[in-house]
Amino acid sequence: MSETGNIEDLAKIVAKDVFSWFKWRQAELKDVNWSCVQDHHKKSTHPSDTVFSYIHPYTGDRIFLNTDLKSYAEGTIKPAAIRKAIQSLAMSVECANVSSDWQEKYIPDDEYTNEVVGLLFIYNHDNKFDRNFFSFLSQMDRKNLRIAPGNTIAVIGPQTIDYLVNVVNDIKVLIADEHLPKKNELTFYYPDLVMSKRHGSEWDQPATIELLTSPWMIIKHKPSEKCGEEGYVIYYRRLGETVDEFIYFLDTLSHYQLLLHNAPIKLRFVGSSKVAMQNFNKAKIQYLQSWGADPGREQQLNRIEASSVTTVVTEFNPMEIGMRDV
């Protein structure tokens, strides 16, 4: 798999830096082997590179992400390699859900119902992988991945990592420029759904793994002296090449009741096309027209401040990393 110690560390640095912003807790223990308890695995131990956890906003369960961090050069990202990694992770997850050794190592208390999910984190350290990761994944033979019933494996590929790095970078810049309050005054926004309601307090909600791979994520922030009233920042991940997608998006915001109060909304395009802004403005007009003249609604729509996120590229020098002793 052409992984070397240094390069694998890259994945660790990226993961650590990024996921804390999504309010994921990282377990103290890293790079641990723990005993396998399933005979059919024919293994004595399974590895865990690192384990993240959060409380799921809708189920109230504690989700553990048993994570396999991979760092590949562009040429070595191959469907077969990923398939193998998923299979191996699937075994770990099946075991982790029942292994007392794993539970002793990673579960701090009995406060919640726990569920272990597998996370395969595929970082491309030379930044050359430019294919659509999911169309690439769809070439992979999906049969017989040996995921045990009830288990879930999530894969985060180079494009999603880039997106997440850019989101985190943007949040940092917004905080630094005092457009957003401090990190702990932000929360990921989960509206009540018809079939699931949000658990616990509105604040301090994590971004679930499902939210990270969704077309948008909504962050709510508290009011602060420097940044003004309570408001929202929405990261929009799609290309934005159609007007219809924004009409749908506006209707979603309306459905979430975000257009009712005069709360400021910052819409941030991440990696969107050049026409996204134009299409968004067209959609605003069409959306207003379809509801008939309503100055209040128009005012609120106009308070949505849309702009593009300046994208950055993470580039680390493997040698440097080696010397940093992570």
Next chain:
Amino acid sequence: MSRKNGPSLYHMTDKNIFDALQHKKVTLNALNDHLLERGIFLSDETGKSEITEYVASLPHDYHHYQFIAGLIENSNRKEPSTNTVLDVQLKNGDIKSYCDEVVKTRKGSGEVLKISQSGDSTTVTVTYTDVDFSKTEIRQRTTKHAVIEIENNNGALSIRRPANNRAAEIVDQFTNELKKSVKEEVPERIISLEAIVQAEARSYFFDKLIKLIDGFKLVDVKQVNVKFSESDDGEDSDEDDDNGVLLGHIQKAVLNGDGVLQSAEFNQLHGSGFYITKITWVSVDTLPGGDKVEFSAEFGNPDICSDYKYKVCSIYGYKKLDEYNVTGRSPSAIEKKVLLKKLEAASFLAYEKVVNKYGQNDSDEDD
């Protein structure tokens, strides 16, 4: 028509998505594809209801909505066409101005209408949201396009349109505009066998139609829908007795298979007062290397044989002499245009033959 407010695209709640995904057309494979796009893999053994619940709880955007709607929408459902001929001498400019009037009166109905003219042909394209509250919520609103084609053939105006209410309404408005401005009577030609009630005559129409398509040779009839003719009862009492049980229960029947018209069953039904209301047949282009084409024609209202409509179902490409592709494909826009025109012409020819043979009025036919 009652829709005044609201966007054509509504946010789908998790419940809407959950309901939509319950549809039997939604396969486990499609759901797993949907999750793959989000980088999520579940066990092969996960059941549909479990996946559905999980998928429904995820945020969905317009592209997901389209994907889900596409799973349950029958995408290659081809809408049948119909046409009307108005015997009137017009200038192309007049046609354009009537169309403009129609566009004006339909402002605010939530449609987008576009008019384009090329030579003697005027096209009105309507983009609208079709609302059907009887469907599951995610399918209640679909964006549709209807193309209405008005051909000016020196003294006859041939109007071709999809056989749906929206297009009918627009054509009606157009015809009204035209009649307002043209002072004399405008004879309107449509195909309807409402006035010709004999079962034999109604079947005769379809029998002629399938043989009269210019440049095509009939190969086979694949399906026939028949309906019992109520107006025929009381006559031919001998036959009634023979088939008493049959006639007592069956009102409609669909016959599927090869060579339906030659089958004993069809002949029996046909002989006992049933008439054809719909037919699907295959003809082959007589040009060397010509394709095989499946057509279909029917009366939208089979009781009275009105609302005539037809479509080109599929094309089976030519392989070599007497051999064609086994699976059909949808006709291209150009093929459709040419073939629909031939179907129309054959329909009018067949109609003429029925009228000539069986006459216009049924009331005094007693023999």
